[in-house]
Amino acid sequence: SRPAISVTARDPPVGHERSRRLTSVGCNSVEKKIYVNLNYTVPCVRLLNATHQIGCQSHLSGNVGVLHVLESEENLDWVLHSGLTPPYLVILESSLFTRYSEHTLKNGSSRVAGVAVVTPNANPSQGTSPHTSCPNENTGVYTENYDPTMARCNVTVWNPLGTGLSYEEFDFPIFAMKEDNDTQVIRQCYMDHNRAGNGSTPQYPLCAMQLYSHMSAVTDTATCMRRNNINFSLSPEMVCDPLSDFNVWASTRPLNNTAKGHKEGESVVLAAARLDSRSFFFDIAPGAESGVSGFVALLAAAHALRNATQEAPPPRNILYAFFHGETFDYIGSSRMVYDMEKNNFAVDLDNIHSVLEVGQVGLHAESRLWLHSDPVSRKNSSVNEESAASGLNVSVEEPGFSQPLPPSSFQRFLRARPIPGVVIEDHRSAFTNSFYESMYDNAEYLNISYPPDLTPDEQLEYVTDTAKALTEVATVVARTLYIQAGGAESRLGSINADPQMVTRILYGFLVRSNNSWFQQLIPSDLVSHLTDRPTNFYVGVAQQPGKPTLLVQYLLANLTGIVVSDTCFNNCVFVLLPQMYSYLWVQGAAPPNSTERVGFCMRSAARLSKALSPAFDLHEYTSKDYSTWTESRWKTIKGRIFLVASHELEMLTLGVGVGVLLTSLMLTYIMSSKADILFSSGREPANATY
């Protein structure tokens, strides 16, 4: 914006233009008259792996296109063939954003400058998943070497509604917008200027939009990592970052974390769940059924097992592991397996007795859970599930036919060793989740609903039906773990998950994370990370643990740990040794008659371990064994709308300018060469000077 000084007392039109519209003379620049900036824009970004680049790209100076609001698929013809003013920037309702539209739009990409998708406030009625139909097919255990009949989803297509849209490459930007004021302005602009009346062509000036989402990385991970390392300038410019975050893990019996490698005599039951999710657009990943249902059930199970494992400890240890980055070719679990193989983790693969993984369990219709196991390596007595589920409202069965494991972290452990294990899911064969890895996989899809007129605190405590159902699942998981760890069956009746806990955790992750319970569980410097919106579980590229990872760690610490009393902040954070336990300082609640929170030190076994694909440590950027996903970097992501004038008018302006310049050059030359004649008075002497 231009400074106010040029508004001041002067002749030309500028100052007075503003006086017509101002109520206060501020910094009102010409730019504000031309552009309307969009507030909420969510782009689709470029991701790269060993062989491909996926996602969207715009020009360095943004993509400009004439607005066109698409109402039905017939209107596509105007954009792709018959429209007179290409390139167009298409605004679509989300329901039209189907693969068919995208294919047609992709093919006509010289006439399509970009797409803006208006996402509705409610979920669509028909399920659609932008993920592939066979998730993580190259990095699981079912390769041609292991069992060719089961590779590439030959037996079961896990995600039949998958369109693969998230894994397509587009050379124009695709942004998501909400139904808010900006969208109204856009539609109004389209109606006023671009709408052709009764078959006539719309006249210039036309309403147009510009989208900026230029991505720096190209081709594949090896290329972008090579370009990251170019050292020609003092400040090398990075073009991409590997996807990474942290895994959260804890054990019921403390493990010495500084003594890495095999632990003699330790037999561990690994309880695994997945943390992360994704969608087509960047940083939107509610993952309610895809991820949250699983790890919330495991958290509640860990809480349920706290007392039983303290009072009557089972012979085997239970290791809870929450893996991050599983959506992108099992980043977290492959890293943990790699660490275990390289003796870089508290236990070894030989210490693992069996694996129990909690998959998607939020939607179970008719209260049925299914235990999936690997038919190739299955042993006779792998998991004893019947007694775990007795007396509960949930029935637990096996699929009944030879079916490979669904996409799960357990597959990475199977790649290293034939460990027995099961994966608990709510689908017998293909997913029941019709919004797998989609932005509609949210609280509404899990039917989490609250009665109207509840305050946020009341909503936090209200036990929804979904929470009750998930509590049953958590109880089954807890009891199964207890039996698997060798505990006595007589104690099973006392192991019950707490529905109050489950509903609070669900509320915190799927509705709003800025609630009073979460605020008590975290230290004061994390309070700013809590938002009034659902948590985003996209794995991201940060070197530090992401917000959901830290929340899960503090939750796990609270649910499985104990309070160390009479310990001040300094002791807790700096003095107490973290070999056997981890000590975390949390800010706690304020006592009833004061506003200062009373913090305390939490001792638990909850720790973080780095979840970065081993391919980046080994510098094997074309690895077929490990995940090689990276995310491109970008400079600006924004959008704005404005009017464009016709090309003819612009050329006319240039022509007039050049004409004026040439005319004045000519006239001035003539006049200056004849200046003596023109400007003499005729009768005065030659040296008159005045």
Place this chain on the structure above:
Amino acid sequence: MTASVFFGCTFIAFGPAIALFLFTIAREPLRVIFLIAGAFFWLVSLLLASLVWFISVQISNKDSAAQQKGLLVFGVVLSVLLQEAFRFAYYKLLKKANEGLLTLSQEETMPISIRQLAYVSGLGFGFMSGAFSVVNILADSVGPGTIGIHGDSQHYFLSSAFMTMAIILLHMFWGVVFFDGCEKQRWWAVAAVVASHLIVSCLTFQNPEYVGSLVPTYVILFLMGVWAFYAAGGSLRNLKLCLTCKDKDFLLANHRPR
């Protein structure tokens, strides 16, 4: 709107000024110096006027539109008066400088006449005034959009460029007439310059009705141009001589070197 609009408007606004500079001023270092000094004087007048306006805006009621509009009018009038005052100050300075130069130099004639100084200083005022008028508008015209999404007129860029061209030329004509009036003690000429400057500035309050502001401005430009032509020593006879290409014979007849 794009590069073509940017260059088009730049050439419209600064075309005559560039032509004048190239052919009449660029080769004479003394004229260049006085041009820049003139531009500087205009700049100082703008600084003073904007200081007063800024202070008055700060102490005023920012929410009252009528008061802000009134302040703007006050600011415009003040700026015009200050510009003309600084033109007079520059005139006085140049007179003193010329006398000083004459006593110092060995030649009998002044290196630069007051008429030339009038023209150069007027053009200097015009350059700086034009730059401040139009440069920020040109900067925004480079982007892909044009004005209009909030309902403003589309012809903003073009009319700003034409107005700027008129202002630059007007400053040049005002300079000539002003200095001529001061030399010959014709104070009514000075008053007429100030009055026409005020009229042109206040005409811009008509915007966005660009016809209402541009057409009278160009009429005044034409009239001022004629007056400046006569004040600079031109006459209808000279014009006819030039146009009918009889100037060579005229020179030969009067033995005047070309």
